[in-house]
Amino acid sequence: MEVITLTPTSYIVLGLVRYAGEATPYALKQMAAATVGNFFSIPHSQIYAEPARLAKAGYLSVRQEESGRRRKHYELTEKGKIALADWLETPTGELYELRDPGLLKLALGGDPVALAHAQIPVHEERLEHFQTIRRVLEASGMPGDELLIVDAGIGHEREYLRFWRKVADPN
Amino acid sequence: MEVITLTPTSYIVLGLVRYAGEATPYALKQMAAATVGNFFSIPHSQIYAEPARLAKAGYLSVRQEESGRRRKHYELTEKGKIALADWLETPTGELYELRDPGLLKLALGGDPVALAHAQIPVHEERLEHFQTIRRVLEASGMPGDELLIVDAGIGHEREYLRFWRKVADPN
């Protein structure tokens, strides 16, 4: 049994597996794309590699199909459940990191107005994207908690638009 | 001359070196901490490794002190200037990534109220931090452009506080 350190990616996988009960990597990929994928990018190769890594360390159990696609189905082990619960139970005071190419260029001397004109449309698009998701979730009777993350996204997109619009046209 | 791909870290180093004209790794570290370090974390080992990497690929030139600390002073080469200018000139439509442990726990089932109580104070602190920086920069007659990044930080912190306060107490 190998010893590994659990990264944010690890917890994403553990969390999604718990949510699904049992999941194939592809299912995880779909789930991630619809939820945390909006904030964290996770390349699909990681979505295959990480469960394998977690399984080797005993956090997940695997069951492989005998025929056809021979997909691997992952499930939380006791160890996995505990690790996830521990992590979730500890409210974190850690701060975020914002890896934003637009802001980075701005900070390093890029032309503010040109950047603003490039950024505004993509943020508008993304705001609409989040709002659509929110409407869909709301209509499907999703409990309020599940909407929180989407609301966070919407709030930040609005903030981004306020910011870049002001940069583009600072009265 | 090695061929490397330029990462965001590379551009941070190139940008800071350009800003300083010539810089030692330690100076870069200080500069980064005061500016982009507020959004991107860069461990100090990278601040030493990255200029070396850039120098090997011809983006920076090195001059090492003969005695004492034998520090290495880096300067942009023509190649470095061009690479940086090219990057800055291309307004990016790429989107940000938000690596936020608090939001991640929230998304994966952490207790919203407990998370909010842990997050609010650190965001309050950080908002004050940015506001202090802003006042200092403003008082030192810094041109408006340099304040933009700080304003972006302030805006996002306010948004975070709005969000978490609402989570803690959703009327």
Next chain:
DNA sequence: ACCGTCATGTAATCGGTTACATGATTCT
């Protein structure tokens, strides 16, 4: 002369990214 902090690096490991590759369904 000593001590704390400032400053500067190196070594080793590993997760993440990119690129490559292929089998299984579904649709026309």
Next chain:
DNA sequence: AGAATCATGTAACCGATTACATGACGGT
């Protein structure tokens, strides 16, 4: 039956992180 796309991986490389280690400088 063939094409397109869905689904599932592997291989190789490398930047980032962690941990270790040490020399120089400034103050007492």
